[in-house]
Structure formats: structure tokens, C-alpha cells
Amino acid sequence: MRTFLSAKLGNLAAWAQSSSLWYYTITGGCCADEMLSVQGCRYDLERFGCLPQAHPEQADLLIVSTAVTEQMAKVILDVYDRMPSPKYVMAVGACSNSGGAFNERVSYVKSRPLEQVIPVDVFIPGCPPRPEAIMNGLILLQNKIQERGANENAP
């Protein structure tokens, strides 16, 4: 009985969390345009319950779309550490997925995949990805949270 209740409560918590992912963005410049479009009224991200936050301390989701160079890695890690758990990370754009247009073959700043800095939950490729792709990624994240249950993601 107890495991049944806790499983049901876990599902409820997972559903509640996935439906109200408040996010904090770290954008470099290229993907910032698409992030602004996706917050606009045509590709409204808020209908999924996502509200942009001004401080990492009040966010559940970190959206990173900048090139992960050594300097930016410090910034991203600092923001990630300030977020309370359970927290999720979405890597938007080719730069944070795999290095992108400024990877170590082409540029001395050696943009690395975001995975090497913080654990990532969803990858959204594109340069920049279309707003529909970002929304698709968000839905994938919501499904992932609901399948795994909210407690699994708390480190």
C-alpha cells in the first residue's frame, strides 16, 4: 500500500514538475535570437508552463546555447551550482551539443560539448535550431521527467 501511494505521489510530483519548468537561459548571441523568438507569441514557450526566470536560484531548467569555451565553462558551472535540485539542463544549438562552428579543429578557443562540464538531459541540434525544434526538445524533456519520476533526477 505504501509503495503504491509513494509511486502515485511520485507520478504526481513528476507531472507537476514537468508541467512547470521555469528556466534560466545562458545565450551567446546566435541562438539568443531564436530563444527570443520562442518566447514570443507565435512559438509561445509559456504554454508549456515555462516561465523565464531572472535568477538561477529560482529556476528548474538551465538552457545553454553558447559556445562552451574555457571562460564560458566557468560561468555555466557557476550558474549550474547555484540552481537548487532537482534541476535539468537543455543544450540548445550545435555549439553546446558538440562544439559547433568554433570547435578545436577551427578555433583556438576550443568550444567543447556541454556534456564535459555539466550533465545534460536534452540535446537540440541546429545552428540555430528552429523554435519548433526547441519546443520538441522541451516536450521530450517533459516525457523523460514523467517516465523516470521526479525523485530520480534529484542528485
Add this chain to the structure above:
Amino acid sequence: MIYTREKLHASVSSLSWGPSDPSLPGIFRLEADAEGDLIRRARIETGFLHKGLEKSLEKRSWFTSMIAVDRVDPEAPLFAELAFCIAIEEICNIQVPRRAQVIRLILCELGRVGSHLHFLARAAIATGFDTASQYILRDRELVLDLFELMTGRRFSPNFFKFGGVGADITEGFIERIHETTRLLEIRLREYHALMIENQAFIDRLAWQGVLSAETAQSKGLTGPSARASGLRFDVRKDEAYSGYEHFDFRVPLGTGARGTTGDGFDRIVVRLEEIRESLLILSHAVDSVPAGDFLALTTPPDFTVPAGEAYSRVESPRGLLSCHVVSDGGAHPVRVQWRTPSSSNIEVVPEVLKGITIQDFPVILASFDLSIAEIDR
């Protein structure tokens, strides 16, 4: 001693915002010495978005260089592409057909409208006017739809080629431009009522962040922020390129209608008027596209530029954008140097922020339309 305000001089506290902070228009650090809530001295540290773009252009072949060029100014990529193409065409002595020049002009003016709308949306968000920002983003989507119709992409179009453009005018593009310009002209009147006639909006910007013409000139400011202070310099008029000499348009200057010349409000009004002028140019240009080729030559993958150098200037939405290309006849460029407007425009910001309250500095920063990616490259 009785503690009175005069005896106690308010201490100067050090505050710091960034690098990642929503009140800043990008990723950089702003440090301020504040007395109470007035900023007495401001310092800026940039360089977080440094991507080594200029060196990466020396590694790429000429054929693939557009990928990096697109990312010089991500919010208005076509201007960097145009500056690069004009410089290469000068070294190689390629004549761009008239039709291609007019197509480039149309897309650049469309890019200017899109970039200024983006600026207005960010300025509205900074002032807390979220309603206006949603309206503006709705209209910016119309511009992005037109880009997608013509080039296939919303951003980073990689559309201008050496000697012309990548494709001819798509069917239905000209009709859609007419529709969109008519709609945007109506919307501009709405924005005028929503923002320019709105006393709350005026109060946040008028008389704030005043930049005199002398300071603007001594710091080398260009673009709409300089024109709002009274400096009349527009590359499209002074050294017309790509067919601008055939079109009649006005270059708006700041008038200090609600406050004084060169305040934050003037910088917003000047850009709104520039959108109007760009819409006029667009509607004339699409009706007078000459017949002919859209591309003078097809660039092969092993394209090389003969030895030489060139320097091109374009008027980007933020100011004077110029490109210095040096080639020694090899497979890679020797040097591609970019003079981006925001790198010079940001030098004036610490000066302007003196005497601004902490509550107001995001608004004043947003009124300068800085692109941090452009500064750091």
C-alpha cells in the same frame, strides 16, 4: 557625535552584475561604484563570448568562409556577408550584376527592419513593458518568414556569394514584401501610440542617459545611437554601395522631442523612424528590380583570391561595419579584420552610466543596441 547625513558621507559600495545576468544585454561584466542607488563610476569587462573568429577565418578556405562570417554579428548576419563580399569582389575585380545588387539591398533593408524590431522588443522588456515586446516579436516573425521564403533560413542565411546572391527572387516574394510593408506601416503607428505617446515609457527614457554630440564624436560612435545625438554620418548616404545611390531616403536624427537631444528616448525614436524609412526603400526597390543575372560567377570549392587587399564599409543596424581583407593568392586568407560598431559604441557606456540610478541602468544599456557577440567575436 550626532549622526546626521552631512557628517556621515554615504559610503561608496561596489556592485557587480554578470557575466550572465538578465539585466544586461549580453554576456559581459559590469562593475559599478555606487553611492546609495546612484552609479558614480562604471567599468565593463568583455571577452566572454570570444570565439576566435578572425583566426578561424585564416584556417578556412575561401569557399567555406561564409560560415564564420555569418557569426560576426548574429542578429544581422547579412551585413557582415555583404561587407565580406564587397571586399572580395574588389580584390578579384568581379562586377556584380545590377539585379544582384538590388536583391542584396532588399535583403539588407529587411535585415535592418528585423534587427530594429529585435532592439525594440529588448528595450521594451528592459523597461518592463512585456506587452509591447510580444506585439513586436509577432511582427518580427513576419520579417523572418520573408527571410525564410527567400533564403531558406531564418538566421545565418549564408546567402550572399562572391559576385551576387545564392538564388533568384522566389515566386511570390515581391507580393509578400508589399503585404508585409503595408502591415508593418500600420503596426508602426500602433507602436507609436503604445510606446512613443505612452507617458510611463517616456518617463523612463526621456532626459536619461544623455549623450552629447561632442562625447559621441570623441569616442567614435556611429550608427543610430550617434545619429540620435546629432552626428549625421550614414555610410549609405556618404559612400553609397550596392545600389543605395539610386534610392531616395531620409536619415533620421535625434530631435529631443520629449526630453533633450541624445537621451535614451531619442535613440528609440530614431530607430523607429529608420524602420519607416527602410519600409519605404523596400517598397520602391521591389518594384524596380532590373532584369539580369543574379550571380556573376559560380564559386568553385578551390576558389582562390589573387594577392591584394580591400577595405569595405557597410551601414549595419548598429553602425559602421567594415572589413579589411588581405590575401596573398593562397588557399586561405592572410587576414580578415572586422571593425564592428558595437566595439566602439560600448566605449561610451561607462561615461553615460555616471549619475544613473541602479534601477535605470538596464534601460539605458538596452537603448544603445549593443551586440556583445560582435564586440568579442
Add this chain to the structure above:
Amino acid sequence: MRTLLKKLESDFGQAVTIKKFGRSDQFVVEIEAEKLVEIATWLRMQEAFRMDFLENLSLFESKGKTVFSYFLRSGSQGLQLVLRTSLATPNGGARLEIPSILGVWSHAESFESEAEKMFGVHFSGENRASSVRKNFGLGDEYPLRKSFEWGDRVEL
């Protein structure tokens, strides 16, 4: 412009060499680095020139020399000119020394601070007063020098 440049030649003689800039109609005035501040001030102050706007300072390395190109323009007279000087590129981590033109154009700050970090140039003679600092995270290396390489060089 040719007639105006004759005045420059007559005042400075052998110190200036005037050529065409690439294929364009612009002129480039090549000088020695020691005369930089003197000629820049002359160009700024002369009635006929009044070059009050330093548009760009661009550096490039070619054949063992680092070439400095100062792109000047005059608002009142509608003129453009390129002022050019070259220095031998030093080996290793040594820095290039050239006089600063901050005293002539105060908006040279952003260009000089970037050249300092990217090419390792020391602009001597003027105090930096800018409140905008650039921190590219480069340490002691000067990335835009031709001698700078990293990892595997891949041809694209």
C-alpha cells in the same frame, strides 16, 4: 586628393611614400613608426585634411613584418586616407613596440587594446583611461600571430 597629398609630401619629404590602396581609389601613406604621432597630428590639424575620425586600426602579418593600417576619415572635408607603418615581427613572446596615437584620437582605445591582446603590441607613450577592459582568457599567447598554432591543423 592628389593635390592635397602633394602638400604632405612637400612637408615631410622622404619620410612618406604614397601609393594606391589595392584596386580602390583610396591612397595609402607609408611611413616609419617613429614619425607616426607627428604625421598623425599633422593630418588631424591641417585645415585641408582635418582627419578627425580614426575608423579602424587593422594589423596583419606578411613576410615577417607586422603591418599597421590606420584608416582615417575626415567628417568635414569628406576625405579618406590609410596611414600605414610596418615593424619586424619579433620571435617568441616578445612584444612589438609602437607609439600610441591616443593623444591624437581618443577613440583609438578599443582598437589598441584589442591589438595589444591579439598581436602582443605595446603602445607606448599614453595612459590608458578606458573603463572597458577586454579579457579574452588568452594568457601569454598572442593568437593572431602567424607563429601561433594549436593542436592539429586541419584544412577545411
